[in-house]
Amino acid sequence: MSEPIIVDKSIWISFFHGVESPQSKKLTKYIELDYPIYVCPTIIQEVLQGVRNDKQYRVIKENLLAFNILNDDGVKMAISAANLYRKLRKKGLTIRKSNDCLIAQYAIDHSLTILHQDRDFDLIMNNHTK
Numbered sequence: 001m002s003e004p005i006i007v008d009k010s011i012w013i014s015f016f017h018g019v020e021s022p023q024s025k026k027l028t029k030y031i032e033l034d035y036p037i038y039v040c041p042t043i044i045q046e047v048l049q050g051v052r053n054d055k056q057y058r059v060i061k062e063n064l065l066a067f068n069i070l071n072d073d074g075v076k077m078a079i080s081a082a083n084l085y086r087k088l089r090k091k092g093l094t095i096r097k098s099n100d101c102l103i104a105q106y107a108i109d110h111s112l113t114i115l116h117q118d119r120d121f122d123l124i125m126n127n128h129t130k
Contacts, residue, residue, distance in 0.1 A: 002030075002035045003113055004038060005037055005115045006039065006103065006106060007037060007115045009046040010116065011023045011024060011115050011116060012027075013047065015027050016047075016060055021117065023115050038110065039068070039069055040072075040106045041069075041074075042099050042103055042106075044061075044064050077105055081101040081102040084108075084128060091127060095120045095123065095124060097120065100118065
């Protein structure tokens with residue numbers, strides 16, 4: 001269970017709101033045991049843009065920035081994510097949110113498992129190499 005993970009926005013939101021799910025429980029365990037957790041700029045943006053309270057915003061931002069941050073070249077990642085999206089589209093698979101391809105590309109490039117609640121990530125990760 002200690003393989004490195006990148007945690008998607010939906011899991012962070014559940015976690016910060018105290019919503020229990022198998023994924024938020026896994027995240028809690030990873031934090032408690034100091035297992036490797038990664039975030040990327042896209043996830044940081046998606047989480048923070050939804051926080052309405054200024055104090056909560058500061059706390060959540062501080063917490064997110066305490067984890068391992070993947071900060072690869074933005075242009076390179078955008079092109080790689082676009083290529084991933086196009087490859088999947090040619091297979092007849094449409095990913096609903098293009099940011100999911102960007103997050104998945106970080107996971108692929110860094111050999112990370114994505115902790116998520118989004119069926120599109122399963123589609124991407126099960127079909128990106130075939």
